[in-house]
Each structure stands twice: as C-alpha cells, then as structure tokens.
Amino acid sequence: MPISLELIGKVAAALGVAFLIALITTPVVKNLAVKMGAVDVPKDARRMHDHPIPRMGGLAIFLGFLLSALVFVPMTGPLRGMLLGAVIIVILGIFDDIYALGAKFKLAVQIICALVAALSGNVITDLSNPNVFSADLYWHLGWLSIPVTVLWIVAMTNAVNLIDGLDGLACGVSSISSLTLLVISLLVGEPTVALLVAALAGGCLGFLPYNMNPAKIFMGDTGSTFLGFVLACISVQGLFKMYTLISFVVPFLIFGLPIFDTCFAFIRRIAHGQSPMHADRSHVHHRLIDMGFSQKQAVAVLYVITAILGLSAVVLTTSGPVKAMLLLLAFCAAGAVALSVFNLNNNRRRSHDEEDEEK
Template identity: 35%
Template structure:
C-alpha cells in the first residue's frame, strides 16, 4: 500500500491531537511570518543578499531567498507525515518529537531570514523595531513551557499526584494538578535568560517562588486557607521589597475633576499598602476564574498580550518583554490544559494572578486596564462572595455558583463557554488598550453592570440546580 493511500484512507489522527495541532499551527504561523517578510522586503532588497548572517560573505542572488521558508515548509510536511504515522501506531509520545523538532527548525530558519533582512536598511517603523526583540523570548517561553508542562504532567502521573474529590467537586477526573511548577520554571528561566537580575526582578521572582512553593505543596497536600493567605501576603511583600510599588494611578474623571493623577506616595506606607492589597486581590480573583479547562490560562494569555500592547504604547520595553514571556509561558501550558485537560492549573491560578498583578504595575497600565480586561472574573468573584455571605456561607468555601458553573447548568458545552469567555475578554482587552481616561471608566462601569445583571439572572434561574455529571476542572 502506498504512503498516499495509507495517509488518506482514513481520518487524519492529527485532527484529534490538540497538542500536536497547536505545535504544527504555531510552526506554520512562524514560517508564514517569514514568507510575508520576504514579500514586503523583496522590492527594496539589493540584487544580492547573504545566505549567512554577514553581508561580507556568502552573497547570492536574492531569487534564492525564498528557499529559506521553502526548506522550512518541506521539513514541516515531512515531519507531519511522520507524526501522523506514529499516531496511527498509537505511539503518541513519540509523535510529539517531530512536532517539537519542526517548531524548533521553523523558529531557527525564520529567525535566520529576519537576520538576513535586517542587515539592510529596510523601511521599518518604531513599532516593528520594538516587536522584533520580543520574538525570541516569546518562542523560547513557548517551547520551554511545552516541555516543562509535559514533563510535570508525566511525572505527576508516574507519582500518582492527582486532583482529589473535594467540596463541590465530588467526581473530578484523576488529572495532575501541578500547574504552578511549569509556570514558575518557564517564566523564571526565560526572564533570567533575557533580563538583567536587578532588585526589582529579584523581588518579583522571589515572590513568585514563594507562591509557587506554597501552591505546589497545597496541590500535593492541602494546606489551610490561612497558610495560603500568608503565603500570598509574603509574595506581595517580596514585590514591595524589590522596590515595585503603585505610586499613583491616573484619575479617570480628569479633566472633569482634578487632579490628573492620584498619588499614593504622599502618605507614608500608603503606596506599599495599596500594592500589597492589589496583588493579594488579583491573586485570588484569577484563582476563582479557574473553573473550566483552559479558561484561566486563556484569559491570562489575553491579559498578557494586553500588557505587552500597553507597554509598547507607554514605551516600557522591560514590561513588554515580561508580558511576552508570560504569554509564551501560558501558550506552552495551554495545549495540555485545554478541554479535556491533561493537567490542571491548580495552584498555578494563584501564580497567574500574581504575575498579572505585578506586570500591570510594571507596564504602567495598572488598575484601569486590569479592571477592564478582568472585569468578568472580578465581578463574578464579588457577586459569589456576596451571595455566599447573604446565604450564611463562608466566602472561602467553594461551591458551584460561579458564572461558568451556571452556564454549564444552562446546557452550554464546556468548550463553548471557554471560547466565548475568551472572545469577551479579548474584546475588553482591545477596549482597554484603545480607551483612555473617562472612556475607560465608562466602559468598566458598563461591563460591571452587564456582568452583575447576567450573574443575577443566571443565579435566579440555575443557582439551585445540581451540576452536570461531567465535572469541570477545580476552582474555588
């Protein structure tokens, strides 16, 4: 039987392998970027270009320049065939290697192409100059994130460290719940690789390490909530120790009501207190979002992208670099976390909240942008606390009254809820980047009112119903 008959005689196995589809899609996207770079640069290139990285050696006619992405495409197609054949033989683990290799080769070849093109004084914007240095850290974080997530998931399965039935989740699937580890290792390693270790980064990574340790222990052996809370405060304190503080926020009512900025450093220790409260609050809000496979990681990716865009607009390259590293870290984690998850975010949701809180301070975006991007989970958390207290329950004892739980009870599928919430957050993220001042405040207010109304209606209609048998990933 020919190879063509073997491949096309049945449904492609790759279509049911989300991790491999993600890897191939990412590799294809990277190669496509190289193709577009050639298309736009070709008319202004000289007749001869180097095939190496120096203009003095290896000059050849520019007609051969498209050979670089062509080689990448051939390599990708060949490895895709290998992965498909391995999947059909149920060699799932082995099928990942050609995909990883293809992604790596596509990054190397496309980076080589960009290096060749950048030798010449081609027309470019300041935005392009800011974007290019982010590509390598982004790619590194994705690859490292994929590798560490896969390794942690495999190790947890071997050690039988699975999620446990608890609280409102009596029938959770036996899935590893060590998401904090791959997030910490990937983000910290990539940040140390591309950024100087100054006092701010030391405090940032120290707080991250404290949080990762506490939440990993909790994923293995549950800790009392007050110990976790102390860990969250310690992580926020490490950030302040590193010199990261919220010293002011823009007044959203300016120019109607002065002053233009609300300063916190005029009163002793006020900026430190505001910083700790902000970080502590966002740590817990994002954790409450982690109720469906892939939901929190996807929202975090969008929020990280918003931080990158805001940082570029505000000309803060260090925070843009940290934001793109976080986005890459989450994209590396997401293929194994999307429904049906092979690893839960678990305590990593607290870590994600910490990262978003600190990066929002770094970027200068601060509260307005974060409140708008995370408006849905924030209002959901506030409403759940209110409903629990009103009914005499502890706000710290989990139940299934979160927005995504009620949408599940309404009969909407797991994947559809996640994708729709991603789309909503992405829309709010665009608004957060484009809007300023009072317009942003008005948008935050409208979103909060809409979210309150949706929560109220869904709670009335589905709050008392029992959950569906298929349990979502755990969250508070």
C-alpha cells in the same frame, strides 16, 4: 523606547522561548505530578471532570517564564523582588496541590510574597483620580502605597485562582490578558514590561494545548496563583505608573473577568452568611454550564469576554475613553442578543425533548 524591529524581535524571542520550554516540560511535569500524588480526584459537584487528572502543571508555565525572563529581561531590583515572590508562590502551590493546605496559611504566605514584591520596588505610588470633575488629576498614596499594592497583588492572585474551574479557562484568560498587556506596553513605551508579559504569554500558550478540554493536566494552584501574582506585579510596574485616567481603568478592564467573578463570589457568600473563602458552585463558569453551555462553549464565551475587555483597554489607551466606551457598549449589546438567541434555542430544544419523552 519607540517600537523598533529590535524590540519586536526580542519580544518574539522571549515569547517563543517560554512557549517551547512550557510545551516540552509539561509532559515531564505531568509524570512528576502523578509520582508526587498531585492528582485532582473529583469528589464534589464543583468538579467538571469525572476521572482523576494530574495537577501542578503550572510548574511548566513557571519554568518557561522564568528562563525566558532571565535571558531576555534586564535584571533590576523590582524584577528580583517579583521573581523571589513568584518562586515562593510556586513552592506554596506545589505543596497545596499535593497536601491541600489551609486557606488562612496560604493567605498569610501570599501576603508575605506581596510584601517582598512591594518592598522591592513594585509599588503603586499614585492612582489617577476616578472623579473626572476634580482638580486633582491623581492621588499620592504616601504611606498607603505599600498596603494598597499588597491588597492588589493578593486580590489578583486569588482572583485568577478562583476562575480556574474549567479546562483551559484560567490559562486562556491569562494568555489573553498577557497579550493585551503586551500590546499596551509596546504602545506606551514600556519595553521591560513588554518582555515580561511576552515571556508569561509564551508560558501560558505552551501549556494550553495540554489543558484544553478534555484536559490532560491541570495547572493547579501552582499555576493559577503564580499567574495572578505575576500579572498583578507586572501591572504595577507598567499600568499604574501612568498619570492618566487609564492608569485606573485599564487594569480593571484587562482583568475584568477574574475581578468581577471574585467580587461577586465574595458578596454572594457574605450575603448567605458564609465565609468569603467558602468554596461553592456559583462562579460565572458554573452558571454558564447550568444555562446549557458545554465546557468548550462556556470557555469560548469567557475567552471572548476577556478579549473584548482587552480590546477596549487598548482602544482606551490609544483613542480615549469615548471610543472605548462606545466599543464596549456595542459588544455588550451584541453579546446580549447572542445570549438571548442561545437561550431561545436552548428552551426550544428542551421543549422538544420533553414532548418526545411524553410520546
């Protein structure tokens, strides 16, 4: 379907409805979280807040997304499977935000939800061959399609959960990723995917004002696992269906930040002889804080990185890999210069502070 005024209107309506529902229901969810005991009490160095804050705010994002999707998106088998899996994920998240469930139990339920989505039609049947010199343009996964899809969905579910460490970080990154998916789905003619990500972006943007630093409410596992699950399922419905190089690269650009942070965290923990699920304070956002960035600055930096990766994905889709690579390299060079300037100024400030203390 070509981009038309009717489609643009539906996309705007889907985004607007989800935005308003999330914006209106978040205060209600906040009060509900307090009554149910879903409150994050700072008890270790990983927490960036210094007072109890309600969590479970992801329920408002879910409500905005669900109601908007039911109104604007045609109901199909894959969509039913995704929504059923999302409902289970949200229920799991609510119980986890209240009772702090075990990691193995949560992983088992996530696998079940991913299977529900995959067996309903949200499945990666082919992957473009990353070897550009091969005569085979793409791989037929065959019987591997289900396990590969489940692995992708579970990995993304936990990847978004792991970056939820600063006020507004996971919600903002998910908003940017959703808007990137929205642009790409419109460009490649995927109206159903466009409506879905519009509803998801609207839910995130409606919740974001309450979640920005200083946060009034956290999305909790209810929100972070839901966002990761739905983003993974939507990418399966849209991006992985294209038999070109972009079907392999684009998802890894759009979700580059959570994917990198998760892979780096797992490698770091295994190298230290720890369980990959062991929580620590060495995520990308923690490292930015340790470098001297404030919470707002660290979140802004990670927003910019996500936006750059998203823009590169859009350029890759529309203009090919060469221009996308040049754009990405230019942004990386500019980022390296900016980081060097920040470190230089930060070191100078510390030196001045030390001199003042000596005097």
